[in-house]
Amino acid sequence: MLLVGQNRFARYADAISAQIRELNIHYVHVMGSVDDEVLAAMFRRAMAFVTASEHEGFCVPLLEAMAFDVPVVARACAAIPETVGDAGLLLPPWAGSELIGEAIARVIDDSALRDDLVARGRRRLGELTATDASIAMLETIGEVI
Numbered sequence: 442m443l444l445v446g447q448n449r450f451a452r453y454a455d456a457i458s459a460q461i462r463e464l465n466i467h468y469v470h471v472m473g474s475v476d477d478e479v480l481a482a483m484f485r486r487a488m489a490f491v492t493a494s495e496h497e498g499f500c501v502p503l504l505e506a507m508a509f510d511v512p513v514v515a516r517a518c519a520a521i522p523e524t525v526g527d528a529g530l531l532l533p534p535w536a537g538s539e540l541i542g543e544a545i546a547r548v549i550d551d552s553a554l555r556d557d558l559v560a561r562g563r564r565r566l567g568e569l570t571a572t573d574a575s576i577a578m579l580e581t582i583g584e585v586i
Contacts, residue, residue: 443483445472446502484509489548491515493541495534500524504569507562512555514544528565530558 448454454471461469475483484490490506495518503524506513513529515521516536525531530544548555 442469443472444469445475445480445483447474480505481509484511487511489514489545491541491545492521493536494521495519497521497524503529504566507566510559510562512548512558513562514541514548516541526561526565526568528558528561530554 444457454473458471461471472483484505487506487509488511490502490511491514492500492503493516494500495516497519499520503513503515503521507528513525515525515529515531516534517531518534522531530548532540532544536544548558
């Protein structure tokens with residue numbers, strides 16, 4: 442498991458690292474920020490993208506995962522449901538580590554579910570791209586008029 446992202450809260454990151462050491466978990470790595478090449482390589486190898494965030498706006502990493510055909514597992518908090526639509530396995534906001542772990546295992550082990558989520562992710566990206574293109578076209582027309 443790779444924990445990737447900018448470390449904005451040092452005490453929080455330190456607490457996570459301490460818990461990983463305390464539990465003696467050798468397969469979890471706190472990566473911090475990575476450059477685009479490394480991030481793309483991680484997405485290409487990922488079996489799932491997971492977020493348990495409670496404070497996301499329009500969460501671009503969810504879309505990045507979909508673009509790499511990586512199924513999404515996320516708690517349905519903040520704007521995540523609006524961003525993901527039906528393209529991810531959305532868990533209730535109160536979901537804890539046990540339920541999240543079960544969801545990850547299911548996505549990894551159930552190839553039919555995995556394939557369905559990947560297909561839904563592609564469709565969701567198409568929906569969002571079409572919406573963005575329409576908005577850009579209307580803004581351009583508005584500038585001409």
